[in-house]
Every structure is written in structure tokens, then in C-alpha cells.
Amino acid sequence: MSKEKKLLQSVRGTSDILPSEQPLFQKVNSVFADIAIACGFKEISLPIFEYSWLFQKGVGNTSDIVSKEMYYLRHKEGDLDIALRPEGTAGIVRSYYQHGMHTWSQPVRLFYGGPMFRHERPQKGRGRQFTQFGVESIGESDSSEDALVILLACQALSRLQIKPENYSVHINSIGCAQCRPKYIKKLSAYIKVHKDKLCEDCLVRSTTNPMRILDCKNKSCQTLMIGAPSHLDNLCDNCKNHFKSVLEYLEEAGIRFVINHRIVRGLDYYTGTVFEFIAEVGTMKGQALGAGGRYDNLVATYGRRKAPAVGFGIGIERVITMLKELKTVSLPPEKPQVFIIQLGNSAKKKAFSILQQLLASGIKTISSFSSDSLKAQLKMASKNNVRFAVIIGQRELLDKTVIIKDLQGGSQETVDLKQYLTILLERLK
Numbered sequence: 001m002s003k004e005k006k007l008l009q010s011v012r013g014t015s016d017i018l019p020s021e022q023p024l025f026q027k028v029n030s031v032f033a034d035i036a037i038a039c040g041f042k043e044i045s046l047p048i049f050e051y052s053w054l055f056q057k058g059v060g061n062t063s064d065i066v067s068k069e070m071y072y073l074r075h076k077e078g079d080l081d082i083a084l085r086p087e088g089t090a091g092i093v094r095s096y097y098q099h100g101m102h103t104w105s106q107p108v109r110l111f112y113g114g115p116m117f118r119h120e121r122p123q124k125g126r127g128r129q130f131t132q133f134g135v136e137s138i139g140e141s142d143s144s145e146d147a148l149v150i151l152l153a154c155q156a157l158s159r160l161q162i163k164p165e166n167y168s169v170h171i172n173s174i175g176c177a178q179c180r181p182k183y184i185k186k187l188s189a190y191i192k193v194h195k196d197k198l199c200e201d202c203l204v205r206s207t208t209n210p211m212r213i214l215d216c217k218n219k220s221c222q223t224l225m226i227g228a229p230s231h232l233d234n235l236c237d238n239c240k241n242h243f244k245s246v247l248e249y250l251e252e253a254g255i256r257f258v259i260n261h262r263i264v265r266g267l268d269y270y271t272g273t274v275f276e277f278i279a280e281v282g283t284m285k286g287q288a289l290g291a292g293g294r295y296d297n298l299v300a301t302y303g304r305r306k307a308p309a310v311g312f313g314i315g316i317e318r319v320i321t322m323l324k325e326l327k328t329v330s331l332p333p334e335k336p337q338v339f340i341i342q343l344g345n346s347a348k349k350k351a352f353s354i355l356q357q358l359l360a361s362g363i364k365t366i367s368s369f370s371s372d373s374l375k376a377q378l379k380m381a382s383k384n385n386v387r388f389a390v391i392i393g394q395r396e397l398l399d400k401t402v403i404i405k406d407l408q409g410g411s412q413e414t415v416d417l418k419q420y421l422t423i424l425l426e427r428l429k
């Protein structure tokens with residue numbers, strides 16, 4: 001491929017969402033948003049770039065997302081680095097404090113959506129620009145809030161006809177500042193004895209972040225970690241009770257889950273409950289449709305007072321891939337209701353004011369002002385499956401009338417220009 005041709009392609013790992021795909025995107029986003037609103041969450045929109053520090057400090061300098069995948073932006077002002085957001089949680093916490101949301105009634109429940117950016121190796125279900133829908137609840141430490149966000153995601157998936165057998169909820173607790181260091185000590189001791197079986201990445205992780213070895217995809221590491229100590233056996237009483245209570249809420253709501261001590265998450269801010277919604281069918285099988293957990297220390301990480309928090313992020317493209325494969329959601333394209341046919345130059349101008357009136361009355365109206373032939377315009381109307389045509393020609397212009405033609409029934413009537421709108425609205429009912 002010539003360089004010029006290559007430059008005319010979308011950047012590797014990014015893709016266009018074409019008009020034909022928009023209805024599904026909108027559907028998935030609106031289902032998640034509707035359920036979030038029903039659960040008391042309010043929408044927030046954040047910039048797609050932030051100071052890099054926000055992610056380095058919050059998501060963690062040693063996390064893959066920050067150390068390998070973040071897109072830094074060249075910018076002209078000052079000496080502070082900025083980066084395209086790789087995720088939404090850190091930005092939400094920044095906004096929480098910037099706007100004094102700690103003074104609002106707690107918890108502050110927010111939802112957001114939009115593009116995220118990670119320089120990963122592109123493959124099925126993994127893009128360099130992808131879309132997330134996320135919810136974050138800040139200011140509530142009760143276990144019911146963990147269960148609420150999980151319930152919210154399951155409700156949305158179910159409304160999209162993604163059934164409980166199509167995915168599973170994997171859940172774990174990774175403890176708190178009190179019990180985690182003790183667990184890491186035990187885990188490190190286990191890993192030390194088996195260091196020779198670790199992949200190269202995990203050798204590094206064994207010193208920087210040994211818990212990440214638990215979710216390494218390398219076969220040898222996976223086999224080794226089967227025998228590793230489980231965090232769940234090493235939780236302090238607080239974490240144990242909290243986790244038990246989350247599970248009880250989920251059971252009460254009839255949400256099936258798998259307790260998986262190898263869910264540790266790749267972002268540093270998590271404490272206690274962590275979970276992933278893992279696809280069980282199709283080409284997404286084994287990949288997370290979404291994930292989240294508690295991050296009670298993130299706010300304090302930024303040097304502010306503590307505020308407990310929990311949330312999740314859903315990968316919209318992954319959900320859409322699954323929906324396409326399951327073929328459970330069919331979305332008929334939006335149909336225009338009226339086509340305006342104009343014949344002759346003066347009629348064309350009048351037709352334009354009719355278009356304005358129809359649109360102002362909420363009628364979906366299309367037209368083709370550049371074509372002059374009746375045949376071509378009728379053909380276009382029928383191609384678009386339009387129910388009615390409003391026809392105006394030289395004669396109608398003089399008589400101050402228009403023709404309303406029922407393109408499906410075949411009948412037509414000439415009506416007064418003063419009355420056509422009322423008649424049309426009646427016919428469209």
C-alpha cells in the first residue's frame with residue numbers, strides 16, 4: 001500500500017461508526033443511561049484529555065494502562081503533560097473535588113460515556129480508541145452500593161437481551177490497606193519459590209505488583225497461580241464482612257456470580273470488591289464486557305479527604321459485538337414520514353417553506369431539491385419507504401393547493417395550502 005493510501009485509512013486500532021451502526025450504538029448507550037437514571041444516577045460529561053498526573057497518580061505509574069498504553073499530547077502551554085483519557089474514573093474523582101461535590105448530598109451518583117484511548121495491540125474487542133459507559137457512586141461505603149452498581153449493569157444487559165447465560169459475573173475482594181500488605185507478603189513468598197516458572201512480564205510484576213500475576217494470561221503463570229494463596233482467605237474482618245454482605249445482596253436479587261480470587265484488576269486504585277462481566281459466548285468469550293469495583297482510597301490518593309466509592313465501566317463495542325452475534329436486538333431504521341416533491345422553479349421555493357413547516361411540526365420529512373423530474377423524486381420516496389408525498393407544481397402554486405399522495409395506498413387528493421398540515425397530521429396518526 002502506498003504511503004498516501006495508508007494515510008487515507010483510519011489509524012490502526014480506531015474505527016468509524018458508520019450510519020448503519022449508529023442505531024445499535026445509540027440503543028446500547030440509551031439502555032445503560034435509562035437504567036442508570038432509574039437508579040438515581042445523573043449524567044456528567046468530562047473532557048477527553050486531562051493532566052497526565054491524574055492517571056499516573058490514580059490508575060498507577062506501574063499499571064499497563066499508564067506505563068505502556070497512555071497517549072501523551074504535545075501541547076504548547078506550560079510544562080504540565082496532558083494525556084488522552086485511558087479511562088473515566090480518575091476524571092470523575094477530579095471533577096468531584098473541583099466542583100465541591102463532597103458538599104452535595106452523598107452519595108453522588110454519576111454516569112458518563114464516551115471515547116477512551118489506550119495504545120494496546122489491536123485485536124478483536126481491543127481498540128486504541130474505544131467507547132465506555134461508566135457509573136461512579138462516590139460517598140457511600142455500604143455494601144449495598146457495590147451490589148447496586150452490579151445490579152444496574154445486569155439489568156441493562158438483560159434489557160438488551162444479553163441473558164445471564166451469555167455472560168458471568170466474576171467477583172472478588174482484594175482487601176484494604178490493612179489486610180492487603182499481609183496477603184502480598186504471603187503471595188510474594190509463594191512466587192519467590194516458583195520464580196523460574198514466571199513469564200518475563202510477571203518476573204517484573206513479582207517486584208512491582210505481584211497480585212497482577214494472578215490474572216496473567218500466560219499458561220505457565222496460570223498453572224502456577226492455581227496453587228497460590230487466595231486473598232479471600234486472608235481478608236481482615238471488615239473486608240470479609242463487606243464482601244459477604246455484597247454477595248448476600250446479589251443472591252437476594254437473583255444475580256448469579258462466580259467467586260474468582262484471580263480477578264485483581266489492572267488499575268491501582270481498587271480496594272475491596274472487584275468484579276468483571278465476562279462473556280461466555282461468541283467471539284467475545286473470555287473477554288470482559290465490563291468491569292469495576294470499589295476504590296475507597298482514590299480520592300485520598302489525590303491528597304484530599306477520604307471518600308468511599310464504587311463503579312464500573314462497560315466496553316460498548318464489546319457489547320455491540322455480542323449483540324450482533326446473538327442477533328437478539330433488531331432495530332428497524334428510522335423511516336421518514338413525508339417526501340416533498342416539487343416541480344418547477346417557483347414551486348421549488350414554496351416547497352422549501354413547506355419543508356420548514358413540516359419539520360417544525362415534528363414530521364420527519366425528506367426531499368431532493370436538486371432533482372427536477374417527478375419520476376426521479378417518486379423513485380427516491382419509494383426507496384426510502386416514505387408513506388406520503390406532498391407534491392407542489394406550477395398549477396398547485398397558482399391554486400394555492402398541494403397534493404397529498406399516499407404512496408402505499410395509491411390514493412391522492414388536492415388540498416388547500418391552508419389545511420394541508422392539519423390533514424397530513426391527521427393521516428399520519
Ligand code: HAM
Binds near residue numbers: 128314
Ligand atoms: P477497565 O477494565 O480498564 O476498567 O475497562 C472497562 C471495560 O472497558 C473493559 O471491561 C472492556 O469492556 C472495555 N475496554 C477496556 N479496554 C478496551 C480496549 N482497548 N478496547 C475495547 N474495549 C476496552 C476501567 O476502565 C475502570 N475505569 C472501570 C471502573 C469504573 N472501575 C470503577 N469505576
